Amino acid sequence: MTQGDVISLFLENEAATNRLGNELALALKARDCLALSGDLGAGKSSLARAFLRTMADDDGLEIPSPTFTLVQSYELRIPVSHFDLYRLGDPSELTELGFEEALENGICLVEWPEMAEGELPETCVSLRLEHEGAGRRATLTAPEKTAARIRRVLAIRNFLADAGYGDAKRRFLIGDASLRAYESIYPKTGDRKILMDWPPLPDGPPVLDGKPYPKVAHLAENAYPFVAIADALRARGFATPEIYKVDYEQGILLIEDLGTDGVLDDDGRPIAERYRQSVACLAHLHSMQIPHDIPVTATHTHHIPDFDRTAMKMEVRLVLDWHIAWKRGSPPTDAEREEYLAIWDRLIDALQSAETNLLLRDFHSPNIIWRGHENGIRKIGIIDFQDAMIGPTAYDLASIVQDARVTIEPDLFRQLMDDYLSLRQSQGVFDEVGFMKAWAIMSAQRNCKLAGLWVRLLQRDGKPGYLQHMPRTLSYLKVALQHEALAPLREWCARAGIVPVES
Structure with missing residues (x-):
């Protein structure tokens, strides 16, 4: 029997x-394994159908009873195997049904779990349904971490009820490289809404001066920055989500759905018109000054952090800490580390005269919504900006013209660069030479960070999918290193075996 938290x-x-x-x-x-037990007619089959249809995002999904087949398998967002053990002859037959393999790759949903006696895992979530008055009582028993996940979705239900959407249909939308997750919320009337699930987390281990990585790199740790930047940009005519309701303490937000179209075609290639419009949107943003301090509530003002030396160097250290040992099988020597960080000190010094303004930090395809029915800058929906800083504007241009998730071919790259520079020149005084120097430095900084980040996501976080972006990232880095200001970094990367750059 499952031991743990009871809900x-x-x-x-x-x-x-x-x-x-x-x-x-x-x-x-x-x-995860969910074991359903309880009274006849208490709703076990209804709950199982709702579970499977949610996982399939298909309210009409046919759910045949596994009473005679004993198991019915579904290839869904997460594979689910639905077991009905009522006719199980002996608990040992569970192995023959492929239970262990099903659990290794997905979720097992088990009705009549008592027929398996002690064969189910101790970490199983036990759900018992019993008649109580005109309704029924559900008693869940789950391991601590699993129970915490269940309590979280129940807290979100209460949040939605307070917002007037207690009966809305909820569907998984996406998770990202951080620990945020998103749901689609479908009210009985009206348009779809987006639920941002951003639970507060304890600080990680200190990495510099006693501070954890998010604080050093100025990563947002709560919802205040998201709301502040969204409101500030929307007030200036940009398409950011309207914020309908926020629970800052729990980290739950209900926001506007800006749409589902992106800037890539069905084959995952960039659509030139949409990238050009994105660059035009960015040029417009860089023509106006965004204040450092933005009031969010009556008692909280968000101060947009500076992209300072400490943050820049912390990010480029990812190459030293993760990439080099992965690439060549041995970590960097002390001399290599010292030389690399000294080079970056000089490059950061060279940014002192660079144009600075709001930088969104991840202005690229996953975070851009195409809104073809709108006009001008409102054609571009911006959805990921909670980590925004004040720093060299060239950083965001590098983000979009060297999209980390999709290859920007040289012809489109040149078109986007020309578009941006022409638009900035038309706005008035613009130091193109100085900007291009800053662009090369910021491109190198971003791609050095990503080259280490992809390895960290693989080795520390168990997310190997991001490694597919490595060849592209290194090719982008090679482009940045062509600028004369980056000659020392170019030579260092060649010696370290990161990018084979011709002299």
Whole structure:
């Protein structure tokens, strides 16, 4: 029997039972097992159907009973195997049904778990449904970490109820490289909304001067920066999400859905018109000054941090800390580290005269929504800016013309650069030579960071998918290193074996 945290819920009707199935599909992950037991007619099958339809994002998904087949498998967002063990002859037969393999790759949903006796994993989530008055009582018992996930989706339900969307349909939308996750919220009437799930986390280990990485690199740790930047940009005519409701303490936001179209075609290639419009939007942003301090609530003002020397060097250290040992099998020597960081000190010194303004930090394809029905800068929906800083404007241009997630071919790269420079020249006084020097430095800084980040996501976080971006990142770095101001870094990278740059 599962030992752990107990969660008790009263379900007033079948709709509430279905809603719980909906929420459990958002809470559970691969390698989780959900064991359903309880009274006849208490709603086990209804809950199982709601769980599977949520996971499939298909309200009409046919859910045949596994009573006679014993197991029914579904290739969904997370594979789910639905077991009905009522006709199981012996608990040992569970192995023959492929239970262990199913659990290794996905979620196991088990009805009549008592027929398996002690064969289910100790980490199984136990859900018992019993009649209670006109409704039913759901009692969940789960390991601490799994229970925390379930409590989180229930807290989000309460948040939505307070916002007037307690009966809205919830669907998983996306997770990102951070620990944020997103849901699609479908009210019974009106347009889809987006739910941002951004739980507060304890500080990680100190990495510099007793501070954890997010504080050194100025990464947002709560919802205040997101709301501040969204409101400031929207007030200036940009398309950022309207914020409908926020719980700053819990880190839950209900925001506007800006659309589903991106800037890539069906084959994942950049659509030139949409990238050119994105660059035009960026040039317009750089023509106006955004204040350092933005009031968010009556008691909180967000101070936009500077992209300072400490943050820049912390990011470029990712090459030293992760990339080099992965690339060549041995870590950098003390002499290599010292020379590399000294080079960056001089490059950062060279940025002192660079144009500075708001930089969004990740202005590239995953964070841009195409809104073809709009006009001008409102054609570009901007959705990821909580980590925005004040720093060299060239950084964001490097982000979009050297998109980390998609290859920008040389012809389009030159078109985008020409577009931006022409637009900035038309705005008035613009130091193109100085800007291009800053662009090369910022491009190198960003790509050095990414070259280390992709390896960290692989080795520390178990996310190998990001490694596919490595060849592109190194090719972008090679372009940046062609600028004469980066000759020392170019030579260092060649000696370290990061980028084979011709002299």
